[in-house]
Amino acid sequence: xxxxxxxxxxxxxxxxxxxxxxxxxxxxxxxxxxxxxxxxxxxxxxxxxxxxxxxxxxxxxxxxxxxxxxxxxxxxxxxxxxxxxxxxxxxxxxxxxxxxxxxxxxxxxxxxxxxxxxxxxxxxxxxxxxxxxxxxxxxxxxxxxxxxxxxxxxxxxxxxxxxxxxxxxxxxxxxxxxxxxxxxxxxxxxxxxxxxxxxxxxxxxxxxxxxxxxxxxxxxxxxxxxxxxxxxxxxxxxxxxxxxxxxxxxxxxxxxxxxxxxxxxxxxxxxxxxxxxxxxxx
Numbered sequence: 001x002x003x004x005x006x007x008x009x010x011x012x013x014x015x016x017x018x019x020x021x022x023x024x025x026x027x028x029x030x031x032x033x034x035x036x037x038x039x040x041x042x043x044x045x046x047x048x049x050x051x052x053x054x055x056x057x058x059x060x061x062x063x064x065x066x067x068x069x070x071x072x073x074x075x076x077x078x079x080x081x082x083x084x085x086x087x088x089x090x091x092x093x094x095x096x097x098x099x100x101x102x103x104x105x106x107x108x109x110x111x112x113x114x115x116x117x118x119x120x121x122x123x124x125x126x127x128x129x130x131x132x133x134x135x136x137x138x139x140x141x142x143x144x145x146x147x148x149x150x151x152x153x154x155x156x157x158x159x160x161x162x163x164x165x166x167x168x169x170x171x172x173x174x175x176x177x178x179x180x181x182x183x184x185x186x187x188x189x190x191x192x193x194x195x196x197x198x199x200x201x202x203x204x205x206x207x208x209x210x211x212x213x214x215x216x217x218x219x220x221x222x223x224x225x226x227x228x229x230x231x232x233x234x235x236x237x238x239x240x241x242x243x244x245x246x247x248x249x250x251x252x253x254x255x256x257x258x259x260x261x262x263x264x265x266x267x268x269x270x271x272x273x274x275x276x277x278x279x280x281x282x
Contacts, residue, residue: 007109017080020205029203051097058103090120104131114175124256134246147226177252
């Protein structure tokens, strides 16, 4: 059997921990996390199932606040101090629920982590997570790329690559999770200028942690050109710029015999044409 290939190391997770600690002490920007927390509580409240043993994985700050935590027998928070090796400290079939908020986008081996979560879940246990993905910060990425091309003759890695919805759905299935569901919450935030956006990113602890990141300061001329291009291309009529954040929600269940099974190919009783015809009469 061929050895399993080692996933590439894209992110400096020790630097991530340091930057999130700095953001926490300096006064964090939590508007994205607050929105995710509210949404997660609503999603959990809609699940008609009791969860006893719960783990919160790598969320910057604990996502399950009181009274949400009161629903559970035990709740373990795995912080970033435990995150360098991306190895989760759970025994097989020891958890009923795993949650994570705004953390999985910084994982080097996401398929491996999802597989670990699947093993840690008891039958009919749930993974519910939110991660940054899709077209997040597309405006900033485009503006930096154009400015560096003009001013420096090339583009350096600045913003992490983000997974899209289809990628995440495929990874859930690959990890062996049943009934996988993904959706996107697109949040557009407006700022006075690009520098105000970058201040918020620092206050989130979400600035560049790519291993292949540029190690020398960006030229002042490049930064000013980036800000000008951002304003020219992505400003509203009042002059304020837009910044896109796509929050990808993902969920999946550890397989259990009580769960609904997909139909076998060819077992449908009515064809697509009949279904469409029936809909047209409604």
